[in-house]
Amino acid sequence: MNKMFIAAAVASLPLLPATFNKSYAQDKLTVTPIGRIHVDGALNFPSKDGFHDGASLPEIRAGVKAMYAKWMARIEAGYSYGKIGMKDVYIQRGLGENDYLRLGYFIPQFGIRGGGSASYKPAMIAQVSESFFRTMTRKIGVGYTRYSPDYFISASAFVGGRSLTFSSTEQGKVSAGGAIRGAWHPIARPGAIAHIGFSASYETASHTRLINDSGDEEASAGFRTYSASFPTTVSKVQMLEAHVTDAVGDWKLSPEITLSKDRFALESQFYYMKLPRHNNVPAYHAVGTYGMVRCLLFGDKEYRYSNAEGALALPSPKTLELIAGYDYTNADTHAAGIDGGISNDWNLTLNYYINKYMIARLRYSYTDVRNSSVSERRGVNIIQARLQFVF
Numbered sequence: 343m344n345k346m347f348i349a350a351a352v353a354s355l356p357l358l359p360a361t362f363n364k365s366y367a368q369d370k371l372t373v374t375p376i377g378r379i380h381v382d383g384a385l386n387f388p389s390k391d392g393f394h395d396g397a398s399l400p401e402i403r404a405g406v407k408a409m410y411a412k413w414m415a416r417i418e419a420g421y422s423y424g425k426i427g428m429k430d431v432y433i434q435r436g437l438g439e440n441d442y443l444r445l446g447y448f449i450p451q452f453g454i455r456g457g458g459s460a461s462y463k464p465a466m467i468a469q470v471s472e473s474f475f476r477t478m479t480r481k482i483g484v485g486y487t488r489y490s491p492d493y494f495i496s497a498s499a500f501v502g503g504r505s506l507t508f509s510s511t512e513q514g515k516v517s518a519g520g521a522i523r524g525a526w527h528p529i530a531r532p533g534a535i536a537h538i539g540f541s542a543s544y545e546t547a548s549h550t551r552l553i554n555d556s557g558d559e560e561a562s563a564g565f566r567t568y569s570a571s572f573p574t575t576v577s578k579v580q581m582l583e584a585h586v587t588d589a590v591g592d593w594k595l596s597p598e599i600t601l602s603k604d605r606f607a608l609e610s611q612f613y614y615m616k617l618p619r620h621n622n623v624p625a626y627h628a629v630g631t632y633g634m635v636r637c638l639l640f641g642d643k644e645y646r647y648s649n650a651e652g653a654l655a656l657p658s659p660k661t662l663e664l665i666a667g668y669d670y671t672n673a674d675t676h677a678a679g680i681d682g683g684i685s686n687d688w689n690l691t692l693n694y695y696i697n698k699y700m701i702a703r704l705r706y707s708y709t710d711v712r713n714s715s716v717s718e719r720r721g722v723n724i725i726q727a728r729l730q731f732v733f
Contacts, residue, residue, distance in 0.1 A: 369411045376418060377404040378461055378732040384576035387723040392579040393572075400575035401461070401730075403429055412436035423578075428506065429480070440649075441488035447506060450485055450498035451523040452477040452541045453611050454598050454653050461732050462656060464609070464636060464665050465691045466703045467573040471630030471671045474570040474582055475594060475613050477541075479503045494525040494539070494652030502548055512551055514561030519545030519591070525598070525652040533644030535602035539652065542596070547589035564589040566617060568628070568673065569716075572709055573687060574724050580716040581709070582673045584682035586626045588619040600654060602645040607636040607654060624678040634667035641695070657695050665691040674713055683714025703728040 380401035386393035405418030414436070418429040432446025449456065456477040460468060472478060483500025502517030510516050525539030547564025554560050569583040598611040610633035617626040636654075638645065641661025648655040657663055667689045673682025689707035696702060705728075710721035 371408065371410045373406055373408045375404075376407050376416070376733060378402070378730065380461070380575070380728055380730045382575045382726060382728045384574050384724060384726045386574070386577065386725075391718075391720075393574075393577045393722060393724075396576050398423075398576045405429070440490055441486070444485045444487070445483075447480050447482050448485065449478055449480050450483065450500060450521040450543070451487065451496035451652075452521050452543055452594070453523070453596050454539070454600065454609055456523070456541070459732075461701075461730055464654075464663075464693070465634060465667050465689055466693075466705045466726065466728060467575070467689075467707075469632040469667075470570050470573055470582070470669045470685055470687050470709070471611075471613050471632055474568055474671050474673060475615055475628070475630060476568060477543075477594070477596075477613075480506070482506060489649045489652065491530065491649060492527065494527070494649065495523070496652075497522045500545075502545065504548060513549055514551035514559070515549040517546045517548050517591075519543060523652070527600075527647060527649075527652075530647040530649070532646045533602070533604045535600060535607070535645060535647050535654070537598075537600040537647070537652070539598040539600075540596070541594075541598070543594045544591060546591040563587060563620070564591070566592055568682070570671065570685070572711075572722060572724070573689070573707055574726060576726070581685055581711045582671060582683040582714055583716040584626065584628065584673050584675075584680050586617050586619070586678075586680065588621055588623045589626075590618040590620060592617045602647075602654065604644050605638040607645045609634050609636070609654070619678075624675070626675045626678045626680055628671075628673045628675070628682065630669070630671040632667060632669040634665050637664045638662075639664055657693075659695050659697045661695045663693040663695070665689075665693070667691070681713050681715045683711050683717065685709065685711045685714075699731055699733050701728075701730050701732075703730070 383397040385395050403420040408415045414434040417431045420429045432448045434444045436442045481500035481503050482505050485498035487496040499520045521543035523541040527537040529536040549561040552560050552562050566586045566589045572579045572581050593616045595614045601608045613630040615628045639662040642657045646655040669687040671685045687709040691705040694702045705726045707724050711717050712719045
């Protein structure tokens with residue numbers, strides 16, 4: 343019976359349209375394992391009050407990527423500090439040669455490297471301002487991205503990041519929003535790059551489920567919490583925090599610039615955020631900025647541009663890179679009665695690109711904070727090293 347069925351199926355193939363047969367023959371499902379390991383060590387001066395020398399594995403991930411014709415699916419789980427959580431989980435459909443639609447759980451594009459992998463942050467650690475303004479948080483949503491030799495544009499619509507771990511019932515009212523990033527690079531050839539861009543986003547406030555005195559279900563007043571720790575993966579010491587009550591939603595705006603000439607490159611970004619609030623409570627404002635100067639010491643002799651990412655491409659294997667950076671974040675709004683804190687971070691990073699899978703990093707930073715409700719006024723020197731493997 344089975345042989346008769348197979349013979350009948352084979353015999354029927356010539357009756358199908360030629361285009362279907364061609365597509366059927368070419369389309370092939372490929373499944374590729376993906377993962378990463380970060381091994382970090384750190385020394386702190388002074389080493390006290392939460393800062394302790396040591397080592398950690400801040401990032402352990404494993405997953406798979408499947409591709410079929412113009413479709414791609416990715417699922418990745420991570421383990422960090424005793425917790426297991428989902429990372430990228432999405433389905434993607436290529437629409438043309440240079441654009442695609444993405445649906446699932448991912449980081450919406452915002453800023454120079456807001457939608458990219460944390461493993462490829464040039465200064466090893468995400469910028470303090472980038473962390474505080476929550477531009478790297480994953481959301482459940484849909485996004486469209488298109489790129490060309492002249493421009494890059496991406497737009498996303500999403501529900502709040504809490505929707506992965508809390509049901510809509512538990513949230514009482516689900517937050518929702520959208521983000522857009524556009525960049526223009528009139529010069530984008532190896533050794534000569536000029537790029538300007540702009541990002542904007544809006545998201546409604548978060549809520550929790552409450553039961554009122556009448557026994558009816560209702561959503562709590564809107565709130566939003568922003569925070570950032572000192573820039574190290576070995577110690578976890580809070581530095582900035584702003585808990586905003588009576589929140590309506592948050593607006594974020596961010597211009598960016600990237601310039602490069604031969605061995606040298608400059609990346610810089612500015613952040614502005616405003617949260618209107620209910621009941622005539624003063625709005626909350628916060629600002630931040632960072633800049634970094636990059637230099638190829640040996641190996642590559644010029645920076646290249648990635649149209650698909652709208653940012654500088656990763657240097658080639660056997661290249662040594664030096665980066666000098668500065669970050670400023672002001673999370674204080676006295677009129678709103680919120681002392682989020684003010685921080686400065688100066689840093690130097692050496693990156694050696696061993697091969698296409700491995701990078702060795704060494705970073706020094708001096709970070710200070712003041713006017714913070716979660717930290718005393720202090721300054722800390724941190725020396726960190728990392729060996730990372732990403733495939």
